[in-house]
Amino acid sequence: QVQLAESGGGLVQAGGSLRLSCAASGGTFGDYALGWFRQAPGKERRLVAVVSWNGANRYYVDSVKGRFTISRDNQKNTMFLQMNNLNLEDTAVYYCAASNLYTSLVEGIRADYWGRGTQVTVSS
16 A cells, blocks of 8 residues: 655745655555646646656646656655746646556556645746
C-alpha cells in the first residue's frame, strides 16, 4: 500500500511560481509511474503531467507545456511539479497519483493510489 502526500500549494499572483511536492511512503517508489492531476471548482479532475518510473519519459497536457516541469527523486521517494508563469486557469486542487502503468496515467484511465490534494490559487 502506497501513501501519497502533497505539499507546496498556496496563493500566488498570476505570473508567479510554485513548486509542489508529493512524498510517498510504503511500497517500492521506483515501481510506479507518477502523475499530477488537478480539479478546478465545478470541473472534473484532469491530468496535468506524468513521469515514468525512472524519469526518462514525461508527458504534459498542452495547457502546461513550457510552463510546468515534472520530476522525481527515487532516492527521496518524492515527486515534484515546478509551476512557472501561473495563470488564473491553473487554480485547482492538485493531486498526485501512482500507477503501475505509465500509459494508464497518460490516458487518464486508472491510478492505483491517490494523494489527498493541495490547493493552488492564482490571483490576478
